[in-house]
Amino acid sequence: AQSVTQLGSHVSVSEGALVLLRCNYSSSVPPYLFWYVQYPNQGLQLLLKYTSAATLVKGINGFEAEFKKSETSFHLTKPSAHMSDAAEYFCAVSDQGTSYGKLTFGQGTILTVHP
């Protein structure tokens, strides 16, 4: 079975500050890992994905994440927060055993950005 733990249900940063959202996963097989963003009353938008290529993955809107197998982590970072980054962020894992694996999501982290 796979699982995802997102440390911190709420993260608050100032505009221009570093954003760090933490994600740890558990998987008995090599994982694919994803970060999604959800704005209020909207669906999920893919920020970035790790599918066993480069361990440092760059996504949209200046976000990036690093896959660390030894730490079973896939933390999301952005050097400088913008007001428009305020949203809920979800980390998700699927297995590499099938081409269309189901996604297992974490509980989400709400990011607040202060002026």
Add this chain to the structure above:
Amino acid sequence: DAGVTQSPTHLIKTRGQQVTLRCSPKSGHDTVSWYQQALGQGPQFIFQYYEEEERQRGNFPDRFSGHQFPNYSSELNVNALLLGDSALYLCASIGQGYEQYFGPGTRLTVT
């Protein structure tokens, strides 16, 4: 290029009733997954359809059923609605590179 579309946007039903939600995948995508997102929670996988067959299923009761049509669109049916079925229901279509593209969701309220 149209993305994933879902209908209706919002729905209010009474306990015990039945509901059907609809999803049209992104052009060229033949696989559809359904997720339930309760308030304040991450999405939970319900099931996945490919070639008009249910390929995978999550831990949801048989009250939840689905269908996929030859044009790859899909329906989610929920029978005997419970208050706990109130949630945002998300449809995702799956393309190359293991990416799942999500629709805007259907907000179901059961009273």
